[in-house]
Amino acid sequence: MDSQQVIEKLGYSDSPAFLHGERLREHHGYSFVFTQAHRQDRCNLKGVYTLAPPEESVSNRSLTPVVYVCEADNEAKAQEIHRKVWNQNIVPFLIVVTPKNVRLYSGFEYDRSKSDEEQFLQIVRTTSEILDKLSAFTSKAIDSGDIWNWRPVSVEERVDRHLLTDLKRLSEILTGPKYRLPVEHAHTLIGKYIYLKYLRDRDILSDERFKKAEINADDVFGRGANKSKLYQLEKYLDTFLNGSVFPLPSGNEMQTNHVKKVAGVFHGDDPESGQQFLFEMYDFSYVPIETLSVVYQQFLHARGEGRAKGAYYTPVHLVNFVLNELESKKPIKEGMKIFDASCGSGAFLVQCYRRLVES
Numbered sequence: 001m002d003s004q005q006v007i008e009k010l011g012y013s014d015s016p017a018f019l020h021g022e023r024l025r026e027h028h029g030y031s032f033v034f035t036q037a038h039r040q041d042r043c044n045l046k047g048v049y050t051l052a053p054p055e056e057s058v059s060n061r062s063l064t065p066v067v068y069v070c071e072a073d074n075e076a077k078a079q080e081i082h083r084k085v086w087n088q089n090i091v092p093f094l095i096v097v098t099p100k101n102v103r104l105y106s107g108f109e110y111d112r113s114k115s116d117e118e119q120f121l122q123i124v125r126t127t128s129e130i131l132d133k134l135s136a137f138t139s140k141a142i143d144s145g146d147i148w149n150w151r152p153v154s155v156e157e158r159v160d161r162h163l164l165t166d167l168k169r170l171s172e173i174l175t176g177p178k179y180r181l182p183v184e185h186a187h188t189l190i191g192k193y194i195y196l197k198y199l200r201d202r203d204i205l206s207d208e209r210f211k212k213a214e215i216n217a218d219d220v221f222g223r224g225a226n227k228s229k230l231y232q233l234e235k236y237l238d239t240f241l242n243g244s245v246f247p248l249p250s251g252n253e254m255q256t257n258h259v260k261k262v263a264g265v266f267h268g269d270d271p272e273s274g275q276q277f278l279f280e281m282y283d284f285s286y287v288p289i290e291t292l293s294v295v296y297q298q299f300l301h302a303r304g305e306g307r308a309k310g311a312y313y314t315p316v317h318l319v320n321f322v323l324n325e326l327e328s329k330k331p332i333k334e335g336m337k338i339f340d341a342s343c344g345s346g347a348f349l350v351q352c353y354r355r356l357v358e359s
Helices: 001-007 022-023 030-039 073-089 127-133 140-146 159-175 183-201 207-212 227-240 256-267 289-301 314-330 347-358
Strands: 045-053 062-069 092-098 101-105 121-126
Touching: 001 022, 001 045, 001 062, 001 092, 001 127, 001 227, 022 045, 030 045, 030 073, 030 140, 030 347, 045 140, 062 073, 073 092, 073 101, 073 140, 073 159, 159 256, 159 289, 183 227, 183 289, 207 227, 227 256, 314 347
Parallel strands: 062 092
Antiparallel strands: 045 062, 092 101, 101 121
8 A cells, every 4th residue: 555545545635735745845834844754764744634724825824734644664664653743743643554554543642651553543454445444534524524523632642741741750759858859950950851852852962062062972861970061061052052941050959869860761761760751752853842831831830930920831833823813914034023022931933933944
């Protein structure tokens, strides 16, 4: 079976709501994630079926991705694509076409501890079964809304919710009787490692950068991590990136045992964790950078500071909706200055910058 057969059977080929090829770049709010998934060494995305009002300008209209159609050489690759799409946190349903079968997954649910058979929602073994077993995913069913009668979409297992639950649990351990780290320092240390994982997984904090900082990667990630090397890396990055994110405290409350604990959990190399943490599920080259905003907000509210500081996270789909409305009246273009008077962690500014880059 090949992906084009599936696309045609589901009625996607002739629908303007199906974005593929160069059309994956049309919508500025999503073009980055679509083109990232399109790469053959990533998710091998063949197209995405969307919900969108029938307006003339695709780039400025509200858009809701519903189904990814991807292609995999084998079942193991299909499983890996599922993990990556879950990390992207963009689309509720994923269809992966392999030479042997077609697999339907939830794009918002992934469980590292489950077998692949427990993960997929439906499997199709012959072309003749496509319309029968995937009837809820035809273009007509999506356009009419019948797809939502097939299976409710749960948000509780989305990557950001899953990650925040793990971070909260890690914070409770650090502030508990064994480690006794003050809550504000626990949050800073965890936030710093989230930031470092983004830089590492996206190859910004490359092996070459570690050499320039005169640090071994094992001195920061894994069981060999220590406080002095982490602070040395922070100093280097603050110069290299001209600014600091989750700056580490200058006092002595934070010690190497705290650093080792967090580094070990993030590396999936923590002997105390057992199955409590499965951080190898996360791939921060895919997890939206805006998730940093969610982490920042959760930490503020956990300390009782969120409401007082007026810190409330705006989900990316709402950011895109507001920016679409803005662009329908005044398109974002090179040379414009954009001011966010209520800027917290920069969700609106990040998306504005992305649109400027991609326009």
